[in-house]
Amino acid sequence: MSSVIDNTHTCQFIQGEWQAGKGIAFESVNPANGEVIWRGQGADAAQVDGAVKAARSAFYLWSAKPLAERLQVVEAFAAELTANTETMARLIAEETGKALWESRTEVAAMTGKIAISIRAHNERTGTVENPMPGARAFIRHKPHGVVAVFGPYNFPGHLPNGHIVPALIAGNVVLFKPSELTPKVAEYTVQLWQQAGLPAGVISLLQGEVATGKALAGHPGIDGLFFTGSSNTGHLLHQQYAGQPGKILALEMGGNNPLLVKDVENIDAAVHDIIQSAFISSGQRCTCARRLFLQQGAKGDAILAKLVEATSKIKVGQPFAEEQPFYGAMISAKAAAAMVKAQADIQAAGGVSLLELTQVDPALGFVTPGIIDVTKAAPLPDEEHFGPLLKVYRYEDFDAAIDEANNTAFGLSAGLLGDNEADYQHFFGRIRAGIVNWNKPITGASSAAPFGGIGASGNHRASAYYAADYCAYPVSSVEASSVSLPATLSPGLSI
Numbered sequence: 001m002s003s004v005i006d007n008t009h010t011c012q013f014i015q016g017e018w019q020a021g022k023g024i025a026f027e028s029v030n031p032a033n034g035e036v037i038w039r040g041q042g043a044d045a046a047q048v049d050g051a052v053k054a055a056r057s058a059f060y061l062w063s064a065k066p067l068a069e070r071l072q073v074v075e076a077f078a079a080e081l082t083a084n085t086e087t088m089a090r091l092i093a094e095e096t097g098k099a100l101w102e103s104r105t106e107v108a109a110m111t112g113k114i115a116i117s118i119r120a121h122n123e124r125t126g127t128v129e130n131p132m133p134g135a136r137a138f139i140r141h142k143p144h145g146v147v148a149v150f151g152p153y154n155f156p157g158h159l160p161n162g163h164i165v166p167a168l169i170a171g172n173v174v175l176f177k178p179s180e181l182t183p184k185v186a187e188y189t190v191q192l193w194q195q196a197g198l199p200a201g202v203i204s205l206l207q208g209e210v211a212t213g214k215a216l217a218g219h220p221g222i223d224g225l226f227f228t229g230s231s232n233t234g235h236l237l238h239q240q241y242a243g244q245p246g247k248i249l250a251l252e253m254g255g256n257n258p259l260l261v262k263d264v265e266n267i268d269a270a271v272h273d274i275i276q277s278a279f280i281s282s283g284q285r286c287t288c289a290r291r292l293f294l295q296q297g298a299k300g301d302a303i304l305a306k307l308v309e310a311t312s313k314i315k316v317g318q319p320f321a322e323e324q325p326f327y328g329a330m331i332s333a334k335a336a337a338a339m340v341k342a343q344a345d346i347q348a349a350g351g352v353s354l355l356e357l358t359q360v361d362p363a364l365g366f367v368t369p370g371i372i373d374v375t376k377a378a379p380l381p382d383e384e385h386f387g388p389l390l391k392v393y394r395y396e397d398f399d400a401a402i403d404e405a406n407n408t409a410f411g412l413s414a415g416l417l418g419d420n421e422a423d424y425q426h427f428f429g430r431i432r433a434g435i436v437n438w439n440k441p442i443t444g445a446s447s448a449a450p451f452g453g454i455g456a457s458g459n460h461r462a463s464a465y466y467a468a469d470y471c472a473y474p475v476s477s478v479e480a481s482s483v484s485l486p487a488t489l490s491p492g493l494s495i
């Protein structure tokens with residue numbers, strides 16, 4: 001692992017060579033102590049262009065390899081991850097501020113992704129032969145070619161990995177543009193691919209801020225773009241790709257996710273699932289519950305009282321503390337301050353804080369969790385607040401609560417905590433989201449299931465188990481070993 005921290009840092013990986021960036025300088029800061037842990041320069045447009053061209057040559061070689069050979073490299077990467085789990089977990093914790101216990105689960109998800117992606121590739125994009133007289137009819141799948149992968153900061157290992165692994169298995173080559181907030185994790189990830197024996201040019205690392213992202217996304221030489229990140233950026237990319245039906249665009253974006261509670265006996269269990277849904281990873285999961293719907297009256301009051309009490313005891317602390325916190329720092333002091341501002345805006349609209357979110361130190365990313373009752377507030381903007389702030393809506397009528405839960409442009413995750421199965425069936429029928437859970441947290445989605453949202457949360461290209469689908473296109477073939485005249489000719493033909 002490189003420990004160089006200067007502007008000549010060889011942080012771009014192009015055509016199998018590490019080289020310094022020639023674009024804008026940027027740095028990565030540990031949000032839990034304010035230390036600069038990485039410095040480098042972004043890839044400029046010429047470097048992006050060079051990487052795209054190198055990728056095109058690599059594509060012909062990589063896609064022509066038998067699947068078994070590609071899988072050997074992918075499995076070698078899994079072995080590298082396994083051997084270096086602790087190094088990777090510590091890097092994630094250092095760069096994102098995520099607690100070490102949780103960073104370890106992120107690495108486990110990365111490693112687990114390999115076997116699941118192989119299964120998904122075979123099951124969803126394998127080869128099928130259909131019976132046909134006098135010929136053989138096949139359904140096969142081919143890779144798109146040169147694809148760009150854009151990753152977010154909140155899971156800097158797992159989420160780009162969720163595009164990269166299936167893309168490589170299918171035979172694509174990848175240009176990886178990680179979040180500028182997590183370049184160190186990205187660099188180490190690509191070093192592990194290199195150690196796994198991935199041929200030169202099959203993966204390129206193009207680090208940098210928005211300028212690098214724009215140069216890559218706008219490059220005419222890419223065949224597709226797989227994006228996980230904010231809805232704003234995803235929408236910009238969608239506009240940019242309008243009128244280009246030949247390019248595959250997969251967008252995984254944020255949410256304004258509702259969690260409803262109705263007639264629950266076990267208050268402690270409900271409170272646990274609300275906390276896991278709203279506050280895990282300091283609220284920095286796209287699946288986190290942002291809006292909690294609680295019944296008016298004694299039942300809702302009891303849950304709310306317990307929720308406020310339990311949330312006030314959540315341990316927030318240093319990612320590497322021996323006694324581990326529930327969550328560590330947010331990604332940056334700036335992101336933490338933005339959550340304080342979001343809370344103030346909701347208060348100004350009439351929200352009543354039941355537990356105040358506070359930034360512990362203005363120079364760092366730590367925030368305590370917040371709960372705010374917005375039942376009587378003015379209508380709020382339909383925004384994703386990407387941090388540990390939960391808005392509470394008290395409701396009288398279940399259907400009205402479901403309507404309000406659906407009153408969002410987003411549609412990523414949603415859940416019901418409730419003891420009555422008929423309520424769940426009713427909820428399931430009406431709620432609009434790509435992930436709908438019952439009596440379980442709405443975070444912690446499985447890689448063995450499709451993962452994606454509707455509306456402003458995605459463009460119907462679900463990831464995780466269904467990532468195989470956007471990594472390859474289907475080809476239908478009718479084949480015979482030689483040309484032959486049919487037994488009967490079509491009317492009006494004589495040969």
Ligand SMILES: NC(=O)C1=CN([C@@H]2O[C@H](COP(=O)(O)OP(=O)(O)OC[C@H]3O[C@@H](n4cnc5c(N)ncnc54)[C@H](O)[C@@H]3O)[C@@H](O)[C@H]2O)C=CC1
Binds near residue numbers: 151155
């Ligand atoms: N649905 C999903 O699977 C997930 C969605 N997210 C969402 O991601 C967001 C947090 O991640 P961020 O890193 O803040 O996302 P972001 O949208 O700011 O950045 C994502 C990537 O896009 C690049 N980028 C930004 N502006 C660009 C532009 N104009 N042109 C080209 N590239 C550009 C960034 O450099 C980065 O590599 C949250 O909104 C969260 O909900 C996070 C994880 C999972």
Ligand SMILES: O=C(O)CCC(=O)N[C@@H](CCC(=O)O)C(=O)O
Binds near residue numbers: 162443445463
């Ligand atoms: O891609 C997968 O393998 C499953 C998706 C996943 O891991 N989702 C996580 C985190 C994604 C996020 O919220 O940013 C989850 O459901 O909590």
